[in-house]
Amino acid sequence: MEINQLLKFEPILKDKVWGGEKLIKTLHKKSNRKDIGESWELSDVEGDTSIVVNGDLKGTDLKSLISDYKSALMGSKIYNHFGDKFPLLIKFIDAKKALSIQLHPHDDLAKKRHNSFGKTEMWYVMQADEKANLIVGFKKEVTPEEYLHHLENKSLTDILNIDEVNKGDVYFIPTGRVHAIGAGVLLAEIQQTSDITYRVYDWDRPNPDGTFRELHTEEALDAIDYSAQESYDTKYTKEQNTSTEIVSCPYFTTSILPIHGKVEVNHANKDSFVIYMCVEGKVDFYYNNQKESLQMGETILVPACIKELVIESEISSELLEVFIK
Template sequence: MTQPYPLKFQPDFQERVWGGRALERFGLDLPDGVIGEGWMIADHPNGVSTVVNGELAGLGLDAVREKLGREWFGSKGYKEDARFPLLVKLLDCNDDLSVQVHPTDDYEGLPQGELGKTEMWYVLDAKPGAKIIYGLKEGVDREQLREALESGNVMDTLQEVPVSAGDTFYIPAGTVHALCAGVLVAEIQQNSDTTYRIYDYNRPGLDGKPRELHIEHSLNVTAYEGAGATSMKTDGAKPGEWLRLAHSPYFIVEKGMVSEKWELSAAPDSFTILVICEGSGHLTWEGGSQPYAAGECYLIPASLSSYAIEGQSTLLRAYLP
């Protein structure tokens, strides 16, 4: 019987026209090219992360799900014939991402087998003057958005928000948004790869051709009255306490700071995900220890009744509501 322990993964890296090489700062061995996304904990047809530590080393998260999912993911995290419910990424935005919007689970136009996409961002780093696009300006409706797209004035309908390290943004499905150049972000989201592009700055993709836009889908799924997006500064986080950043139907995300040994326990009905934002130390549990460092992500099994975090670090904790 495999004893539960924190799983560390080899990410699946994704090249993007807006990517760069900034993820190398975390000691990640990037493939050639402009790498925009590290899929750190992933169980999706477009990318699967692979365990690199312990007894399960070499198995993809999909294989872990098939072998141990009912026990390790908890009653909330495991469903027969369903993939792992969340997708955890690190994003290097060396250039602006497309202006985009994601659908809800019940959108009729979803690709076969896909979910909607509600997500949240935690800003790991931001260059001076960095910003994001975060929602429509007040009063913009479907026809105004369509007219702006047709006239080439879509940027006039969008809200721009300055960002700095430690900012967090909750982005429910239906929220028009875009990360912009100069930010490094941890993203926790539904396990979906469905994005509808509204506008892409008339630039070529990696193949030299314009990337596809999805105007009608975008107009259909946009929440013109707002979808409940919220943002906050996280300077108030205190050592040994969890600061709630996002609470959605799909995930709860909290920020914690470690300054001494912090004893914790896994929820019996849900796995826990840890994203190390800054610092280093050790994860310890009965019979084992694992060094951790910034940029790493861990899956704590629901069946691991207790564990501890030691060192000096800032981290995110995500689990199912």
């Protein structure tokens, strides 16, 4: 059965102890709540399933879409591998305060311990306050004993790589890599469908009720990648009105598409859905006499069976284009 429309979904907003107001004020999410840390744009996490807000399929949830349309939505190879489970979780994140220092287990460990996928992810920085930073990986290779010594002495940041960041910076976060989003960063996150996080340090920060969030010291020890890299940010180039790959891994491929004017898009070479996240400006999508608009902070899903569409923007805009090879 073919699916004959582009799909927009209702954002699922998440209160976080570290959240702020940029998702509402900058990305125009609708909520009266404060401390919104995450907007789940496309989710098949149990209990947080995205629901369509446009077209003939308005009100249909993602699980039902996959069940009804199968390969037409997902792509045949992806559907054969994942079945009725959407493989990616798409978010916008606003860190008013620093997130906990954390990492995610790889697929085998996550399956064994949690019956879940692992969590490989990437970040695209949409806005950063002055001197805002990200923690990604270690400065130099450490032993588990060195790591524990610094953790117990509350000096973990002494051995971690901390980068000041700016708009457009990209970081790939494979499983096992210790990381944290610093205060003042607004970013787009693309990840495997998983909500498994090992939190190793939370800045001794209490919840509003005075309790503390759980730490996962023991679970993390055999999940951490203790190695180090010279540099952790992803270098890339971009070309106007052209989709350029910036990250590719077995779990997802992400390209950047700066757009001003009209672009005719052809996905005939992909056996995959394609997700577009608008990270700057405003764009219009045209397909089959339908028009859908995306502004900065919005997301659209193009089903795998839709191969040709037109994207237009009257101003300089940027999209992230996400699919699975």
